[in-house]
Amino acid sequence: MASSDTWIKEYNEAARIADDINGMISERISLPASGPETQRHASAIRRKITILGTRLDGLQSLLSRPTGKPLTDKEMNRRKDMVANLRSKANQMASAFNMSNFANRESLLGPETKQDAMSRTVGLDNSGLVEQDEGLEKLEETVMSTKHIALA
Missing domain, CATH: 1.20.58 (Methane Monooxygenase Hydroxylase; Chain G, domain 1)
Incomplete structure (x- = not known):
């Protein structure tokens, strides 16, 4: 009890x-x-x-x-x-x-606003996108070079 x-x-x-x-x-x-x-x-x-x-x-x-x-x-x-x-x-x-x-x-x-990838790229012109792509290619080369050095 x-x-x-x-x-x-x-x-x-x-x-x-x-x-x-x-x-x-x-x-x-x-x-x-x-x-x-x-x-x-x-x-x-x-x-x-x-x-x-x-x-x-x-x-x-x-x-x-x-x-x-x-x-x-x-x-x-x-x-x-x-x-x-x-x-x-x-x-x-x-x-x-x-x-x-x-x-x-x-x-x-203020209210939270999330933008998707398409709405963020609307304001960029083609030259801006090409410039981003070139920057990414240079970054990829640097990463690959660093990877080869690390594996050697």
Whole structure:
């Protein structure tokens, strides 16, 4: 019975940490966009998310090797579902937190734009491309020469 009480206490503590994280993420809206206080707050959220993950791993391991009085299959499944639900909630909070960090990055740096090879070469004229090809040929000759020296 004591191990069952331990598991319930651990689960309740993990659920409390999840609620704290949720509250901290909500509080983040009231903080300035950047600054030391915001960084400390973000660091505390990351730390709590990590602690929650560790607690959930511990709960999972307690379920996989029960001690003391054996649990019924129904109770075991209920506890596994409880851990899975809390893990899902933790993953959602971590994702929401990371997405808000991504939004902050975009506001500072602007939206990320990736150009493919074709769009980068549109601005180059044929002479520019020929010049690049000649440079690559010279580089190839240098690499081959170095390779032959190294193998000799």
